[in-house]
Amino acid sequence: MLDTLIFELDKALRAVFVAAPTRRPMPGADLPEADMSDEEKRHVAALMRVNHCGEICAQALYQGQALGSRDPTVRRELEQAAWEETEHLNWTERRIVELGGRKSILNPLWYAGSLAIGVLAGKCGDTWSLGFLAETERQVEGHLENHKARLPVQDRKSWEVLEQMKTDEMRHAETANHFGARALPLPVRLAMKLSSKLMTRLSYVA
Numbered sequence: 001m002l003d004t005l006i007f008e009l010d011k012a013l014r015a016v017f018v019a020a021p022t023r024r025p026m027p028g029a030d031l032p033e034a035d036m037s038d039e040e041k042r043h044v045a046a047l048m049r050v051n052h053c054g055e056i057c058a059q060a061l062y063q064g065q066a067l068g069s070r071d072p073t074v075r076r077e078l079e080q081a082a083w084e085e086t087e088h089l090n091w092t093e094r095r096i097v098e099l100g101g102r103k104s105i106l107n108p109l110w111y112a113g114s115l116a117i118g119v120l121a122g123k124c125g126d127t128w129s130l131g132f133l134a135e136t137e138r139q140v141e142g143h144l145e146n147h148k149a150r151l152p153v154q155d156r157k158s159w160e161v162l163e164q165m166k167t168d169e170m171r172h173a174e175t176a177n178h179f180g181a182r183a184l185p186l187p188v189r190l191a192m193k194l195s196s197k198l199m200t201r202l203s204y205v206a
Contacts, residue, residue, distance in 0.1 A: 019090070020086045020090040020093065021086065021087075021090060022086070022090040023087065024087055026094055026161065027091065027160040027164040028156060028157040028159070028160030028161055031156050031157050033098070033157065034152065034154040034155045034156065035154060036155060040152045040155075041099045041100060041101075043150075044095075044151060044155055044158055045096055045100065045101025046101065046204045047204070048095045048096045048099065048101065048158065048161075049092075049096055049102070049103060049203055049204070050147070050203045051088075051092045051144070051162070051165070052089065052092040052093055052096060052103055052107075053110050053203040054199070055086075055088045055089045055092060056107050056110050056111050056114070057110050057114040057199065058082070058088075058136070058140075059082060060111045060112070060113075060114035060115040060118055061114045061115070061133075062079070062082035062085065062118065062133075063082060064114070064115045064116065064118020064120075064122060065078050065118045065119075065121050065122040065132070065133065066078040066079055066082070067119055067122060068119050068120075068121070068124075068129065069122050069129060070125075071126045074130065074179055077176075077179060078133070081133070081172045081175070084168050088168070092161065095158055095161055104202075104203045105206055106202060106203065110199060121133075126179075126180070127180050127181065128182055128184075130176040130180060130182070131181040131182040131183060133172065133173070133181065134173045134176035134177055135184050135188075135189055135192060137170070138173055140169045141169050141170055141173070144169065145166065147162055148166075
């Protein structure tokens, strides 16, 4: 039990404070940097900060859900999804640095809250947990599409990052449905959207 606690705490600290690893190359890394004004760079860096926060939340959610999962197959799928979200962390952080921005100072708060929600979802049973995963990914997909539209048209580097992230999130949702995700009640879906909007607004500035 103590070993598990130490291992999970180590995962949390690494997600929040340590540069994330990646096996895949960063999308758009071979493209030239776009000619953008300082204001455009600040805007894109802020968008990437929001996406980085979303990936921090995803790490915590999947960690919490895996802890509560009773099915080894579902647990493996959650862990695989978490790894791909780790790669997203790497890409968004690198893009923030390239644009001269910074990560959110609220990341530890986002992680703690999302971990608690993930554990609760996991305790509700695997079908509900997978339903939560599928709905989260559907909302993230729409969020990423919105951010792609808000990028300066010349910024193909950031566009490529967001497009690959969107593709991965769509696959996570499909996997969750394949393993029997249960559709969440409307009030839960609405609450998720409201909390996402709050996180987005705060992370854009902080």
